[in-house]
Structure formats: structure tokens, C-alpha cells
Amino acid sequence: MTKHLILASSSPRRQELLHQVKIPFTIRKPNVDESQVKTTDPFEKVKQLAIRKGHNLQLENKDEVLLSSDTVVSYKKDIFEKPKNKEEAYQMISTLSGNIHEVFTAVMIRSSDDEFIFVESTNVEFWPLREEEINWYISTNEPYDKAGAYGIQQTGAMFVKQVIGDYYNVVGLPISRVVRELRRFSVYPEA
Numbered sequence: 001m002t003k004h005l006i007l008a009s010s011s012p013r014r015q016e017l018l019h020q021v022k023i024p025f026t027i028r029k030p031n032v033d034e035s036q037v038k039t040t041d042p043f044e045k046v047k048q049l050a051i052r053k054g055h056n057l058q059l060e061n062k063d064e065v066l067l068s069s070d071t072v073v074s075y076k077k078d079i080f081e082k083p084k085n086k087e088e089a090y091q092m093i094s095t096l097s098g099n100i101h102e103v104f105t106a107v108m109i110r111s112s113d114d115e116f117i118f119v120e121s122t123n124v125e126f127w128p129l130r131e132e133e134i135n136w137y138i139s140t141n142e143p144y145d146k147a148g149a150y151g152i153q154q155t156g157a158m159f160v161k162q163v164i165g166d167y168y169n170v171v172g173l174p175i176s177r178v179v180r181e182l183r184r185f186s187v188y189p190e191a
């Protein structure tokens with residue numbers, strides 16, 4: 001029997017990507033204090049955050065399947081989440097300038113009798129950036145709701161020299177793998 005997806009996320013990108021592949025869903029927003037997760041390892045961090053978001057909400061019946069997710073940007077030993085202000089946004093983008101960084105997204109899928117979590121990683125290379133273009137980009141206000149202070153799917157595209165791995169993972173959900181894993185939970189696209 002087909003089950004119904006509950007998206008435990010307020011990210012507009014995750015909603016758009018599920019719409020793009022025609023998976024019907026209902027949004028239920030988790031309320032999680034992300035500062036409780038202390039690990040400095042990006043793989044562990046996204047995993048623990050996705051688990052917290054997923055377990056913050058109740059499954060209301062056996063026909064529901066819940067999906068939660070978390071994305072961070074990582075360069076060398078640093079983890080970049082959403083910048084809190086202009087200075088943090090500048091610091092993040094200037095660190096990424098001219099370098100290859102990694103984007104980690106964890107996805108947790110759970111039903112009343114099963115649970116599965118995976119982490120996908122994508123490498124992104126930025127062109128060397130000028131101070132003026134970084135400041136101009138920050139003035140568009142695009143960085144503030146995005147891990148690493150850029151949106152590859154928006155104006156941030158102008159920084160990207162190459163993407164190695166799943167592009168959609170950078171946007172916040174590795175959608176083709178998600179479709180495959182959801183099938184195992186009896187959640188399918190609808191025409």
C-alpha cells in the first residue's frame with residue numbers, strides 16, 4: 001500500500017525538489033535547538049541533526065513516512081552553517097574562494113516500523129573571488145538562509161567553477177537517491 005510522506009522541514013528548496021519529482025507530501029516543521037549538537041565532524045553533525053529533526057515530530061499513523069534532512073558546508077576542519085551576519089557571510093565566502101569544499105547532506109527516513117539514514121557528499125570548486133563581488137553578493141541578502149553563505153541554485157551560481165557529485169545535494173536534498181530510498185518505504189511519485 002502506498003504511504004504518505006511528511007516533510008519535516010521548512011526549507012523551500014527541499015519542498016521544491018520533492019515537487020520537481022512529483023512526490024506528494026505534507027509539511028510538518030520540527031523545532032530543534034541545533035546548538036545542542038556539538039561534534040566538529042561534518043558527517044556526524046549532519047547525521048545527528050537530521051536524526052534530531054526526524055525524532056522531534058510524531059508519526060500520527062502507520063501510513064505516514066517522515067523525511068528530515070540537514071546540510072552543512074565543510075572546508076578543511078571548519079563547518080559552515082547559516083551565517084548569522086555580514087561578517088560571518090564574508091568570512092565563509094572568502095574562505096571558499098579559489099578552493100574546493102565539501103557539502104554534506106544527511107537524510108533520515110522513518111516509518112512506524114523502520115528507520116534509515118544516509119549522508120551524501122558533493123565537492124564544489126569556487127573561482128577565486130574579488131572582494132567587491134563578495135560584498136555585492138552579500139548585499140543581495142541571499143547568503144543568510146543557506147549553509148556556507150551561498151545558494152548554488154541562485155546568484156551563487158556565479159562563483160562555481162565545477163561540481164563533483166550530485167548537484168541537488170548542494171541545494172539541500174540528493175533527490176534521485178531520495179526517490180530510490182522512498183520506494184523502499186512505499187512512497188512514490190504521482191503523475
Ligand SMILES: Cc1cn([C@H]2C[C@H](O)[C@@H](COP(=O)(O)OP(=O)(O)OP(=O)(O)O)O2)c(=O)[nH]c1=O
Pocket residue numbers: 008009010011012013014030053069070071072073082103145146147148150151152153156170171172
Ligand atoms: C550550499 C547551499 C545550501 N543551501 C541551503 C539548503 C538548506 O535549506 C540550508 C541549510 O540549512 P539546514 O539547516 O540544512 O536546513 P533549513 O534550516 O533550511 O531547513 P530545515 O532544517 O527546516 O530542513 O542551506 C542552498 O539552498 N543552496 C546551496 O548552495
